[in-house]
Amino acid sequence: MVLFTHSSRFLWRTVLSQNQVNYCQLATALRPKKSKSTRKEAQYFSDAKRVRTVGGKGGDGCVSFLQLWCNERAGPDGGDGGNGGHVIFQACNDVRNFNHVSSVQRATEGTPGSAKECHGKNAKHTIIKVPIGTVIRNAKGAIVADLAQADLMFVAARGGAGGKGNRFFTTDRETSPKVCEYGPPGEDSSYVLELRSMAEVGLIGFPNAGKSTLLNALTRAKPKVAPYAFTTLRPHLGTVQYDDHVQLTIADLPGLVPDAHRNKGLGIQFLKHAERCTLLLFVLDASASEPWQQYRQLMHELEQFGGSLAQRPQLVVANKMDMEASAANYEQLQQELKDANILGISAKMGQNLAQLLSTIRSAYDRHKADEQQQHNI
Template identity: 80%
Template sequence: MGLFGGTAPLLRQFTQICKTFHQNQANYGKMAAALRPKKAKSTRKEPQYFSDSKQVRAVGGKGGDGCVSFLQLWCNERAGPDGGDGGSGGHVVFQASNDVRNLNHVSSVLRAEPGNNGTAKDCHGKNAKHTVVKVPIGTVVRNAQGLIVGDLAHADLMFVAARGGAGGKGNRFFTTDTENSPKVCEYGPPGEDIKYTLELRSMADVGLIGYPNAGKSTLLHALTRAKPKVAPYAFTTLRPHLGIVQYQDHVQLTIADLPGLVPNAHRNKGLGIQFLKHAERCTLLLFVLDASVEQPWTHYDQLMHELQQFGGRLAKRPQLVVANKMDDEASAENFEELQRRLQQPVLGISAKMGHNLAQLLINIRASYECHKSQTEEPS
């Protein structure tokens, strides 16, 4: 009995392992569910915005001045000029990097360091270090006329935004056979001063589109760890907020809460063109409609009209439609009419109460994977 008494626990453990293995085999191939965040949200009060476009001014470093000096030795008081040249000013360089995700850290004025001045005894000034500013991969650089002058599509790709001035020559440089003791030198010229507009080609995988006060910020707060401002009045969101949803298979999708859109936005009414440019940098568009208002289907028609008037392929992006605020009493009847008029799948949710959010995350992942498989080039 002592010989076989310890085999029963091992047998039960082996049976449990086999049962778990068969369950995993049965669930293999199904859509991975989203992981709910276990960690508590931050208590930080300051909102963290997402900057996908910024106007900057790049100023190159000034070149160092040359030096006027004459060497004096104990045996020769007129040994000749020995003024050194100034050092070159630094450049302002944009570098694509995986370390940054947005343009919040980029200052509006970027200045490079100046070069050091030349000194006596033929000592040249030190060249200044270049100011390297990291930007997200896919950043597009436009000049003051709106033309694309740089496309940082790959990691470690660099774009010289402003060149520094060259160092000025000292009086030693101007020594000739006829002029043995020149008393002139050059001042270091200033660096380039150029204005640019930095834009991100891709901001988020999913963009929330809807009328003001439709519940977009509440939905982002319920799906992710983001903390956008939530208030019962229009235009609460003036700048995009981003949140990340992580699935069981370690896939992460970013969701952007965009400012509310109003009629005639393509004519720059409200946030206008700025809002539409935010939506243009999202892969999947998620229309959030307020099911508690009268005729919510007219909101969808107006939103599609604005996207079509903006031009490009924005209106042809893959999209999902959700009817929010289903916890309201007037939403049930509007939801049925909304499904009939739109003639496409509409998911009823309640971002405030957390109703049907798990199904929404599954639909988002399925639509994203479908779009990704269609855009991938065949090998």
């Protein structure tokens, strides 16, 4: 079942009143021809990470005196040390999560100075790529950076400056200084990285509603799927590619339980996952008794959480239409949701998945068009 709510419902009624949606005119999702890998490694992504950043130590200065064949006391010629490298976070489109980010990030040290006034080489900066939409908080929880656009950078830890050699301390009174500076250490700071824009589409539903099976059928992701009851504890990501070179990321979020806004179950952690998605796709179990109550309970949790989460563009999907109990519930579901455009699907059998992908794409395009229109105003 597919249902548009809130702001997108009026637009969806207008489209239906004018013409029936022709999915052949929309962008078509490309189905992969290559079979999935049989590796059974756990595939999940990290959308929050605590990182310690240490800037590079500056190079030490040098104490040296030049000795020539014609002048054994030519004077001090110790060079300065090189500067230590910075630790920098850069937003880019190449990464989607923080799986590649280690817990401790250390920049390289500057090279020490040498004789004949040879300065040490400055260390290269350590640039860590993070997804667009990364929010960086300091140890006190305050937001210090919001990398909302590509190529934005944040210097997390500055490297130490290079130490001065004895040539630097030469004066008219002190012509032969025998002192130099040690390179100071770099900054040592701790941050918490949070991913605000996790995916374009987030699957929301109660445990065992078939979210992992749906993600497995739509994308090349390999979430755990089993015939017994269990719930996903870590979100999984999958990508859908369309024939017009547009890619939409779908996230299989952990199952939501009643009173999640009171931090029951995964609670606030789950709702924060949903808050980072652009489009919310509700997955209901059509074989369960009164599946429309699942949607009402899910909406209640989103509204109690606060913010604009309940006003996000939403689609509602009734899954498990291949089971016997789903047919009777589907008729009752049509009566309970009279204003909805209902579409029954089966993620296990692959029923109506192509139409679902087209609907997701059209809803996403309308949302982006509305955002662009509001931005122009």
